Amino acid sequence: MIPTLLAIQGGLAGMFDQPFMQNALVAGTCIAAASGLVGYFLVLRSQVFTADALSHVAFTGALAALAFGVDLRLGLFVATVGVGLFMGTLEPRGRADDVVVGSVFAWVLGLGALFLTIYTTTRSTGNGTAGVNVLFGSIFGLSRSQAWTAAAVAVGIVVVVCIVARPLLFSSIDVDVAAARGVPVRLIGFVFLGVVGACAAEATQAVGALLLLGLLAAPAGAAHRLTGRPVVAMVLASALAVGEMWAGLALSYWAPSIPPSFAILAVATGVFLGVLVVTQVRGREKAKSPVAQFEAARR
Amino acid sequence: MVLASAASPPLTGNLVEDVRQLFVYPFMVNAFRAGTIVAVLAGVIGWFMVLRKQSFAGHTLAVVGFPGAAGATLLGISALYGYFAFCVAAAVGIALLPSARGRGFSEENAITGTIGVFFLACGFLFISLYKGFLEGVNSLLFGSFLGITNQQVVVLAVVAVVGLVAMALIGRPLLFASIDGDVAQARGVPVRALGVAFLILLGMAAAEASQITGSLLVFALLVMPAATAQRITTRPAYSLTLTVVIGLVVTWLGLAAAYYSPYPIGFWVTSFAFAAYVLSHLAGAALVRQRASMVGPSPGRPDLRAGVDR
Numbered sequence: 001m002i003p004t005l006l007a008i009q010g011g012l013a014g015m016f017d018q019p020f021m022q023n024a025l026v027a028g029t030c031i032a033a034a035s036g037l038v039g040y041f042l043v044l045r046s047q048v049f050t051a052d053a054l055s056h057v058a059f060t061g062a063l064a065a066l067a068f069g070v071d072l073r074l075g076l077f078v079a080t081v082g083v084g085l086f087m088g089t090l091e092p093r094g095r096a097d098d099v100v101v102g103s104v105f106a107w108v109l110g111l112g113a114l115f116l117t118i119y120t121t122t123r124s125t126g127n128g129t130a131g132v133n134v135l136f137g138s139i140f141g142l143s144r145s146q147a148w149t150a151a152a153v154a155v156g157i158v159v160v161v162c163i164v165a166r167p168l169l170f171s172s173i174d175v176d177v178a179a180a181r182g183v184p185v186r187l188i189g190f191v192f193l194g195v196v197g198a199c200a201a202e203a204t205q206a207v208g209a210l211l212l213l214g215l216l217a218a219p220a221g222a223a224h225r226l227t228g229r230p231v232v233a234m235v236l237a238s239a240l241a242v243g244e245m246w247a248g249l250a251l252s253y254w255a256p257s258i259p260p261s262f263a264i265l266a267v268a269t270g271v272f273l274g275v276l277v278v279t280q281v282r283g284r285e286k287a288k289s290p291v292a293q294f295e296a297a298r299r
Numbered sequence: 300m301v302l303a304s305a306a307s308p309p310l311t312g313n314l315v316e317d318v319r320q321l322f323v324y325p326f327m328v329n330a331f332r333a334g335t336i337v338a339v340l341a342g343v344i345g346w347f348m349v350l351r352k353q354s355f356a357g358h359t360l361a362v363v364g365f366p367g368a369a370g371a372t373l374l375g376i377s378a379l380y381g382y383f384a385f386c387v388a389a390a391v392g393i394a395l396l397p398s399a400r401g402r403g404f405s406e407e408n409a410i411t412g413t414i415g416v417f418f419l420a421c422g423f424l425f426i427s428l429y430k431g432f433l434e435g436v437n438s439l440l441f442g443s444f445l446g447i448t449n450q451q452v453v454v455l456a457v458v459a460v461v462g463l464v465a466m467a468l469i470g471r472p473l474l475f476a477s478i479d480g481d482v483a484q485a486r487g488v489p490v491r492a493l494g495v496a497f498l499i500l501l502g503m504a505a506a507e508a509s510q511i512t513g514s515l516l517v518f519a520l521l522v523m524p525a526a527t528a529q530r531i532t533t534r535p536a537y538s539l540t541l542t543v544v545i546g547l548v549v550t551w552l553g554l555a556a557a558y559y560s561p562y563p564i565g566f567w568v569t570s571f572a573f574a575a576y577v578l579s580h581l582a583g584a585a586l587v588r589q590r591a592s593m594v595g596p597s598p599g600r601p602d603l604r605a606g607v608d609r
Contacts, residue, residue: 048408098354099526103576106518110569113441113516117562132436136423210515211423214416221409259427265420269413276410 015253023147024139024260028245030154031206032215036241037161038199039220040234041192045172050087050193051213054200056105057083059209060112062134067115067122072134073149076201084197088190137208137261139249150205157199158238160191168192169230206245207261218268219244222275244268310559321555330444332452334550337507338520340459342546343466344504345521346539347497349529351477354522356393356498360505361521362415363389365514366422368439373429378439379451382506382514383458390502394495422514441565442513444554455507462503469493474535511550516565520546523572530579545575 015021042048061079062072116131133141142150161168171178171185179185203212223237248264311317322328348357367385368378426436438445466473476483476490484490508517528541553568560567 043406043409046408048412052412098352099349099522102354102358102518103523103526103573106516106523107569107573109515110441110519110566110573113437113563114566116437116441117566121561132426135436135440136420208423210419211416213412214420217409217416218413221406221413224406224409257428259423262420262424262427265417269417269420272410272413 027147030151032241032245034154036238039216063115081197088193338546341520342543361517369425386502386506
């Protein structure tokens with residue numbers, strides 16, 4: 001045990017001296033905190049698949065920006081926030097048909113594949129791995145300025161969510177009562193989807209467009225399982241996401257053949273599944289306990 | 300390098316000559332053979348899938364196929380076998396899992412989403428471990444028509460024949476069970492067994508479609524032709540035939556366009572299939588409007604929702 005720990009410690013020595021690791025930690029910490037917080041509300045509002053839809057849009061937006069020769073992040077944010085707000089306007093009419101939603105976003109993704117080819121074949125600066133970086137992230141490739149920008153935007157997202165947290169929570173738990181109490185339910189839902197769009201763009205920079213759903217859903221799902229108290233769950237979701245981000249980055253630094261986005265997602269999935277199993281077992285034990293059996297018998 | 304120079308030859312404008320040109324290279328002939336086989340199987344199974352509202356199951360199965368294909372490449376075998384192994388295994392897994400009832404609907408979404416993403420991340424890990432393959436990830440995700448061997452065509456054909464025979468055997472009871480599960484069950488149709496069998500067939504179809512459109516774009520061959528056909532006609536035999544025809548036309552057009560342009564096949568196939576889908580919606584809406592104007596405003600049906608929204 002001790003030799004392995006020492007070996008791990010040796011492997012991680014100098015981790016904080018590497019500039020690429022410092023950038024990744026700065027950006028990753030803030031992005032994870034924002035993703036956990038936003039994810040909590042996504043799970044609460046049953047809007048997890050909004051993030052799935054936005055991941056397709058994030059890919060196409062980023063590649064379109066590259067194909068037209070502008071900053072990747074511009075295309076990313078315009079596409080995700082724009083589509084997020086657009087989905088916000090559709091909201092009250094209820095959920096669209098799976099077939100319609102799936103077809104539209106499959107086509108959007110096909111369009112992304114087109115932009116990818118245009119970018120790699122026409123731009124002389126184009127590199128073949130651009131598509132892979134957008135799809136699966138390249139958090140170790142962030143420059144100092146990119147990392148600080150990403151961190152600043154993530155802090156902005158957290159601040160906005162904290163400002164609307166109370167009415168957002170109220171309208172997520174009971175729309176009708178909230179509306180009756182004068183909470184601007186539609187406006188809040190609209191603002192929230194815009195924030196989800198921005199958060200999707202942020203998460204794309206960390207773990208990539210295809211994997212952002214995991215960063216949003218896994219810590220939040222675990223937090224929902226662990227506690228029913230909203231404020232505790234919000235903090236817990238963020239803390240879990242940050243912890244998973246750190247563990248993933250350290251794992252990937254320690255074993256360089258493991259890409260960071262896989263490491264982050266593997267830790268996040270492991271934690272979520274672990275929490276599911278533990279709470280399931282504990283729930284079953286509780287049901288077996290004498291008190292519970294007595295209460296069940298009385299009913 | 301032969302492939303690279305053959306990737307976008309000039310169009311002559313003479314249709315006969317252009318079509319002949321398509322079949323000059325053996326790899327293109329194999330691409331058309333494979334595309335035709337896949338379009339038929341994906342069309343037939345996709346038609347039932349759309350009817351049963353399982354389109355996201357098909358999507359999930361295809362996503363799970365991606366690490367399979369990447370892992371197969373890592374092991375040095377054809378991606379096709381990876382697709383089959385993982386898609387069919389995932390279908391069995393989904394079929395065996397007890398449906399998580401009782402728990403919140405949104406938690407189930409979080410679990411499904413996380414597991415799907417984890418499989419994608421595994422695919423990315425395999426690709427990263429296989430050095431120098433980062434370019435190949437695009438063809439696994441967005442499709443490719445290059446380098447399909449004779450042997451792969453045979454495998455695709457055998458699987459398609461097995462799938463179609465199985466569909467022919469269970470088609471009628473499956474249709475019954477899909478349209479009204481409760482009545483079918485009461486009549487003694489083994490609804491649950493049919494569902495499991497269909498999921499496995501769906502895994503086979505998703506694996507075949509992934510070969511042409513890539514893991515992420517299987518909707519183009521599995522869902523869109525069927526959704527288009529079911530929009531045009533509601534009679535099962537007609538719309539099933541129409542689905543296969545649309546699938547074939549979309550695939551052939553996509554292959555030809557990808558051959559004559561530098562753009563990827565996944566883009567073309569999704570675009571043609573989506574165009575057909577949008578056209579059927581527009582045509583359907585126009586038809587409804589025309590009928591409405593011929594008959595005049597229907598009396599005696601007040602719009603109950605009109606007042607509610609305000």
